[in-house]
Amino acid sequence: MQKKRIVVLGGGIAGMEFVTRLSSLLKSEQYELMLIDKSEYHIWKPMLHTFAAGSAKPNEQGINFLTQAKRDGYIFNPGNVSKIDLKQRKITLDALYDKTNKEILPERNIEFDYLVISMGSKTNDFNTKGVKEYAYPIDDLDHALDFYNDLRNFIIQAAILKEKHHVVIVGAGATGVELSGEIIYQLKQSSQYVGYDFTDYLHLTVVQSGDQILPTFEKEIGNAVKVTMNKIGINTLLSARVKEVTKDHVYLENGAVIPADQVAWTTGIKGDNLLQEIDGVEYSKRSQIVVNPRLQVIGFPYVFAMGDCSSVQDNSLPPTSQVATQQAYYLSRNFLKLIQDPASVNPFDYKDYGSLVSVGRYQSFGVFGHHIAIRGWVAKIAHLYLYRSHQIRILGLRRAISAILADKFRKLSI
Numbered sequence: 541m542q543k544k545r546i547v548v549l550g551g552g553i554a555g556m557e558f559v560t561r562l563s564s565l566l567k568s569e570q571y572e573l574m575l576i577d578k579s580e581y582h583i584w585k586p587m588l589h590t591f592a593a594g595s596a597k598p599n600e601q602g603i604n605f606l607t608q609a610k611r612d613g614y615i616f617n618p619g620n621v622s623k624i625d626l627k628q629r630k631i632t633l634d635a636l637y638d639k640t641n642k643e644i645l646p647e648r649n650i651e652f653d654y655l656v657i658s659m660g661s662k663t664n665d666f667n668t669k670g671v672k673e674y675a676y677p678i679d680d681l682d683h684a685l686d687f688y689n690d691l692r693n694f695i696i697q698a699a700i701l702k703e704k705h706h707v708v709i710v711g712a713g714a715t716g717v718e719l720s721g722e723i724i725y726q727l728k729q730s731s732q733y734v735g736y737d738f739t740d741y742l743h744l745t746v747v748q749s750g751d752q753i754l755p756t757f758e759k760e761i762g763n764a765v766k767v768t769m770n771k772i773g774i775n776t777l778l779s780a781r782v783k784e785v786t787k788d789h790v791y792l793e794n795g796a797v798i799p800a801d802q803v804a805w806t807t808g809i810k811g812d813n814l815l816q817e818i819d820g821v822e823y824s825k826r827s828q829i830v831v832n833p834r835l836q837v838i839g840f841p842y843v844f845a846m847g848d849c850s851s852v853q854d855n856s857l858p859p860t861s862q863v864a865t866q867q868a869y870y871l872s873r874n875f876l877k878l879i880q881d882p883a884s885v886n887p888f889d890y891k892d893y894g895s896l897v898s899v900g901r902y903q904s905f906g907v908f909g910h911h912i913a914i915r916g917w918v919a920k921i922a923h924l925y926l927y928r929s930h931q932i933r934i935l936g937l938r939r940a941i942s943a944i945l946a947d948k949f950r951k952l953s954i
């Protein structure tokens with residue numbers, strides 16, 4: 541019997557949790573499960589700012605896709621998805637090159653019987669002039685590492701030349717706040733091993749168009765976070781909309797000009813441009829793929845989309861790890877029924893367990909409903925728990941404990 545091929549595009553939070561669970565439920569003589577990702581490592585994206593600040597390393601905190609696929613019994617196919625044809629049931633992967641530009645794999649077409657799209661989102665630059673050319677979007681591992689490599693070089697240069705390195709982070713949502721705090725924390729840590737306090741040579745500004753830090757949280761939290769940010773040396777500029785980014789400045793609509801050697805752009809998300817080119821698909825205002833309440837792409841019952849790249853029809857959900865995790869659980873648990881008899885499956889039902897936010901390692905809040913429910917070390921532990929429980933789901937308990945211990949020993953050995 542010809543095996544049916546299930547192809548999953550994107551091994552982020554949703555895609556990785558989905559393939560890990562589904563591979564344990566599928567009969568391998570009937571189905572072939574294939575995961576495609578452009579990266580070599582799976583990472584927990586809420587940790588992306590720690591890669592950008594240099595406190596996490598992909599070969600230490602990332603999970604290698606090839607190893608993971610071998611262990612769980614699915615196929616990993618590396619490559620950047622460049623075209624999706626739902627009608628012909630075919631996707632195209634770009635040719636793959638090494639660092640010297642030598643071709644490792646040619647452009648490939650891959651056919652599928654069922655497709656799951658979980659390719660995440662991109663930073664929304666709102667077509668602001670100069671962002672594409674001069675700002676770092678912190679939305680994947682490569683961008684985060686590019687930002688860090690430049691930050692490290694510039695800050696060493698600034699310390700030796702006794703100059704200031706000017707960093708501007710545009711957007712004071714969770715990503716901007718967490719990134720700014722982590723940069724200060726990591727530079728303080730690094731300073732313990734050299735003769736400089738690197739933070740003396742950093743001028744870090746977070747710019748926000750609205751009048752509140754963390755605009756999706758209660759004002760009380762935004763104010764408390766602002767106080768902490770200012771206390772640890774981060775400048776905050778509110779009601780300041782960026783008009784243009786150039787090689788060395790950020791221009792605001794109110795006429796102000798801020799020196800900027802490095803700009804990180806973290807203002808909200810939108811669907812990937814590639815996903816907007818799929819013929820026959822309906823899109824949300826944020827350019828995400830619209831799915832029905834069973835996560836099927838409208839008009840294509842054999843195609844599913846979940847996580848940040850999707851939007852449930854008439855019930856748009858926030859782009860968070862919580863939504864991605866719950867959708868992956870729902871889809872993997874019900875997948876075989878959904879491809880045979882969707883009406884027999886209850887629609888996806890999202891449960892909001894609240895949000896957590898941290899300013900680096902300096903301050904954390906947990907919000908449930910509209911109120912601060914936890915703060916301080918309890919919130920920090922809750923934040924860490926989300927990551928560790930994801931690790932346990934992906935690696936299994938024994939390997940996750942080894943990974944956690946390895947993290948602890950690495951810290952002790954520095």
Ligand SMILES: Cc1cc2nc3c(=O)[nH]c(=O)nc-3n(C[C@H](O)[C@H](O)[C@H](O)COP(=O)(O)OP(=O)(O)OC[C@H]3O[C@@H](n4cnc5c(N)ncnc54)[C@H](O)[C@@H]3O)c2cc1C
Pocket residue numbers: 549550551552553554555576577578579582583584585586587588589619620621622658659660661678679680714715718812814846847848849859860861862864896897
């Ligand atoms: C810095 C930061 C901090 C965050 N903090 C929090 C938080 O504290 N709490 C919270 O709930 N959420 C947080 N989020 C949001 C959360 O990370 C996302 O909502 C979540 O990762 C979405 O999961 P996903 O599986 O849809 O996408 P992702 O986890 O982004 O995975 C997408 C995957 O698709 C792959 N991919 C993309 N394009 C292609 C392509 N063309 N070809 C092949 N592969 C491709 C990527 O390599 C990636 O592996 C944060 C996000 C960021 C950036």
